[in-house]
Amino acid sequence: xxxxxxxxxxxxxxxxxxxxxxxxxxxxxxxxxxxxxxxxxxxxxxxxxxxxxxxxxxxxxxxxxxxxxxxxxxxxxxxxxxxxxxxxxxxxxxxxxxxxxxxxxxxxxxxxxxxxxxxxxxxxxxxxxxxxxxxxxxxxxxxxxxxxxxxxxxxxxxxxxxxxxxxxxxxxxxxxxxxxxxxxxxxxxxxxxxxxxxxxxxxxxxxxxxxxxxxxxxxxxxxxxxxxxxxxxxxxxxxxxxxxxxxxxxxxxxxxxxxxxxxxxxxxxxxxxxxxxxxxxxxxxxxxxx
Ligand SMILES: [Zn+2]
Numbered sequence: 001x002x003x004x005x006x007x008x009x010x011x012x013x014x015x016x017x018x019x020x021x022x023x024x025x026x027x028x029x030x031x032x033x034x035x036x037x038x039x040x041x042x043x044x045x046x047x048x049x050x051x052x053x054x055x056x057x058x059x060x061x062x063x064x065x066x067x068x069x070x071x072x073x074x075x076x077x078x079x080x081x082x083x084x085x086x087x088x089x090x091x092x093x094x095x096x097x098x099x100x101x102x103x104x105x106x107x108x109x110x111x112x113x114x115x116x117x118x119x120x121x122x123x124x125x126x127x128x129x130x131x132x133x134x135x136x137x138x139x140x141x142x143x144x145x146x147x148x149x150x151x152x153x154x155x156x157x158x159x160x161x162x163x164x165x166x167x168x169x170x171x172x173x174x175x176x177x178x179x180x181x182x183x184x185x186x187x188x189x190x191x192x193x194x195x196x197x198x199x200x201x202x203x204x205x206x207x208x209x210x211x212x213x214x215x216x217x218x219x220x221x222x223x224x225x226x227x228x229x230x231x232x233x234x235x236x237x238x239x240x241x242x243x244x245x246x247x248x249x250x251x252x253x254x255x256x257x258x259x260x261x262x263x264x265x266x267x268x269x270x271x272x273x274x275x276x277x278x279x280x281x282x283x284x285x286x287x288x289x290x
Pocket of ligand 1: 219
């Protein structure tokens with residue numbers, strides 16, 4: 001018996017190619033599944049705590065309030081707060097079609113379709129501790145295995161920062177439009193600039209920046225006070241030539257609503273913050289077409 005012939009293959013290369021093949025296949029599935037969604041908007045921020053999720057939720061509600069069909073997907077695995085802010089019961093479990101292994105989103109206020117990592121955990125109080133590959137698997141499922149149906153807008157709330165995870169998710173969503181959220185705080189603007197640069201390097205389409213906590217409305221005299229030196233977000237938008245979509249003020253009563261389970265654009269329709277969101281929606285519709 002002669003010695004067994006070992007084929008001359010580069011195993012590492014083969015594994016990499018295999019991974020790429022699976023990824024391409026998955027991306028094709030995702031693209032097909034999201035085909036009936038007119039506009040995909042991804043909300044990112046450089047830094048945590050700038051109100052990214054608040055912006056995502058209230059933007060979704062503002063779009064839905066003018067009769068548009070909207071979905072929202074919570075892929076901020078660091079803190080899936082979307083359903084809490086929408087007032088959706090975390091006990092609600094998405095309906096699964098076992099035959100085709102796909103599931104239906106849960107209906108939120110104004111019929112907004114919601115899918116969240118929080119549905120996969122037992123309680124909203126326990127932070128989601130997932131291993132990287134598991135997280136990515138769940139995100140891919142949210143995009144590829146959910147019956148979204150026909151939508152005008154799908155809003156995706158991404159984790160903050162420029163981690164590999166965020167980059168991976170950004171890469172998964174076809175023809176997405178990126179919105180960067182920042183407060184006027186210097187460190188937030190600095191991180192937002194990094195995020196814009198990252199999105200540009202990845203050749204993603206940046207729709208614009210939203211300045212959140214843009215001035216504080218004094219509850220006593222109703223005058224606006226700058227919480228941080230103003231102008232940083234505007235400068236970033238000029239430097240990178242991206243649209244400043246709007247400035248959302250900080251109003252105590254309105255902002256406190258965030259944790260109470262009804263998005264403020266519904267609870268305070270006449271507030272300055274709601275008006276600011278309406279202006280943002282107008283700008284988005286102009287940029288993307290009605
Ligand atoms: Zn005052």
